[in-house]
Amino acid sequence: MCVLTSCMANPGPPPVEEKPAAESTETETPTPVEEEESTERETVAIGVDPLSSGLNPHLVANNNELVSQIAELVLPSAFHGEHMDTDVLASAEEVQPPEGVAQRVVYKIASPAQWSDGTPISGSDFHYLWTQMTSTAGVSDAAAYYAIKEVNTSSAGRVVTVDFSERVADWHSLFAHLLPSHLLQDAEFTRALADGIPASAGRYSVAGVDRGRGVITLNRNDRFWGADPALVDVVQLRTVRNTGQAVNMLRSGQVGFVDFTPEQTSLENLSLLSNVNAGTVTRGRQLRLHLSARQSALPDERQRRALASLIETDQVARLAAGRASELRPGQNPVSGDVELAPLRERAGRKPLRIAADPTNSEAMAAARTIVDVLEAQAIGAEVVSERTQTITGTLLPRGEVDALVSWESLAVKPATMASHFLCEEAGMVFSDFSGFCPENSEATVSEILSGRISPEEGLERVRKLNAEQVLYVPLMDEVRIHALGRGIVGPGQSIEDWDAGLVTAPTWRKDEQ
Numbered sequence: 001m002c003v004l005t006s007c008m009a010n011p012g013p014p015p016v017e018e019k020p021a022a023e024s025t026e027t028e029t030p031t032p033v034e035e036e037e038s039t040e041r042e043t044v045a046i047g048v049d050p051l052s053s054g055l056n057p058h059l060v061a062n063n064n065e066l067v068s069q070i071a072e073l074v075l076p077s078a079f080h081g082e083h084m085d086t087d088v089l090a091s092a093e094e095v096q097p098p099e100g101v102a103q104r105v106v107y108k109i110a111s112p113a114q115w116s117d118g119t120p121i122s123g124s125d126f127h128y129l130w131t132q133m134t135s136t137a138g139v140s141d142a143a144a145y146y147a148i149k150e151v152n153t154s155s156a157g158r159v160v161t162v163d164f165s166e167r168v169a170d171w172h173s174l175f176a177h178l179l180p181s182h183l184l185q186d187a188e189f190t191r192a193l194a195d196g197i198p199a200s201a202g203r204y205s206v207a208g209v210d211r212g213r214g215v216i217t218l219n220r221n222d223r224f225w226g227a228d229p230a231l232v233d234v235v236q237l238r239t240v241r242n243t244g245q246a247v248n249m250l251r252s253g254q255v256g257f258v259d260f261t262p263e264q265t266s267l268e269n270l271s272l273l274s275n276v277n278a279g280t281v282t283r284g285r286q287l288r289l290h291l292s293a294r295q296s297a298l299p300d301e302r303q304r305r306a307l308a309s310l311i312e313t314d315q316v317a318r319l320a321a322g323r324a325s326e327l328r329p330g331q332n333p334v335s336g337d338v339e340l341a342p343l344r345e346r347a348g349r350k351p352l353r354i355a356a357d358p359t360n361s362e363a364m365a366a367a368r369t370i371v372d373v374l375e376a377q378a379i380g381a382e383v384v385s386e387r388t389q390t391i392t393g394t395l396l397p398r399g400e401v402d403a404l405v406s407w408e409s410l411a412v413k414p415a416t417m418a419s420h421f422l423c424e425e426a427g428m429v430f431s432d433f434s435g436f437c438p439e440n441s442e443a444t445v446s447e448i449l450s451g452r453i454s455p456e457e458g459l460e461r462v463r464k465l466n467a468e469q470v471l472y473v474p475l476m477d478e479v480r481i482h483a484l485g486r487g488i489v490g491p492g493q494s495i496e497d498w499d500a501g502l503v504t505a506p507t508w509r510k511d512e513q
Contacts, residue, residue: 045238048239074218077178079175115199126175132189170415235508256484264323288405288474310373391404
């Protein structure tokens with residue numbers, strides 16, 4: 001056991017910053033430095049899905065398992081659930097708010113907390129995340145950030161005072177996955193982490209992203225100051241594009257563990273390998289068809305209901321996933337006979353446009369299937385292939401597409417539930433994909449965020465709203481394959497011990513046997 005003075009990096013005196021720096025007029029995306037890897041460094045490798053997006057976990061466009069798990073290893077969070085991260089914060093508490101402020105929370109950043117370039121974590125990082133979450137289209141769970149009135153810093157940036165315009169009971173969920181504002185403030189938020197994360201404040205750092213080779217290299221962050229630093233020096237994330245590749249890499253010992261999207265025979269193939277344990281895990285994501293209620297899209301509920309009625313979710317799920325095994329189709333909110341005339345009339349004026357990101361194979365396959373279903377009913381339709389950020393930031397707000405197929409979080413938490421009721425009319429940069437503004441939306445958001453109604457009741461309100469207005473169609477839940485081979489000593493010998501996946505990497509050691 002070592003004392004703090006011998007383990008803590010010496011980054012020099014922290015910059016004094018009472019207010020966040022003004023934005024520069026220049027725009028430059030920081031490029032992460034790829035460290036030279038020594039052959040003597042202890043390295044383990046695992047197989048993962050291809051990285052089809054950037055690494056910013058706050059963007060809907062990057063909502064996938066790999067990005068979420070890398071963020072947990074690399075980026076600091078104020079809380080994990082209800083538990084304060086004592087490596088990042090010395091304290092966090094509600095205090096008596098002054099007049100005109102509904103709620104005040106004061107965070108005190110732990111004195112040794114720092115980014116891997118030696119810059120202290122500061123109030124600027126809190127302020128940066130707040131401003132980006134409320135000014136960027138296509139971010140996840142922004143509702144609670146909109147309730148913030150002001151973020152101020154003091155004590156050389158180490159004390160952060162957050163004032164709210166309305167109460168947020170679950171304020172612990174805010175300021176997760178903070179970003180290094182000193183490196184990103186001049187970059188466009190949607191592109192800032194497109195090819196890496198330039199600084200870490202977790203147990204690992206992103207040393208390199210080689211999309212051509214299909215390798216992401218995570219190096220142990222030797223400037224990490226907290227308890228229980230990572231044990232293994234290097235974790236390589238190697239792309240697994242199909243079951244055959246996963247089997248070969250496990251058989252040869254190239255990887256010791258895989259976490260990937262299943263195919264029809266994945267478990268059967270893996271079951272033939274001796275010394276390999278395999279199983280499925282479910283994650284809190286769902287592939288959905290989001291229907292736009294904007295005036296130039298599908299503003300009439302009858303149009304949306306007619307479109308949804310044509311979708312057989314079992315069929316779309318099978319064709320989107322390319323498998324019938326390890327599949328959990330969604331439940332269509334519309335059943336029974338529905339009049340198709342309103343949809344036919346709308347499609348007669350201009351074809352329905354179903355958007356999907358070409359880098360998301362399942363979303364694109366689902367969009368094509370839905371278009372084929374519509375065309376079979378003599379309803380004109382076409383697929384729009386664009387990156388998610390373009391769809392959410394430009395095409396949907398302008399009414400240039402009628403629907404979007406993408407992954408959505410299934411987390412039953414206040415911020416997620418409240419985000420379904422955000423309204424563009426109320427000045428929100430980004431609302432629910434549908435653009436629909438329910439009656440009493442502001443009151444509903446307030447009730448959910450304040451805790452006056454539970455997240456579970458919030459979920460029921462979301463489902464009721466969807467049943468009435470048909471704003472989305474659940475297509476399928478996310479299911480993943482985990483398989484444990486040889487080469488890594490980790491959470492345990494059973495595949496169930498590895499349910500958390502990559503986030504347990506700090507406890508891994510290389511198995512020399």
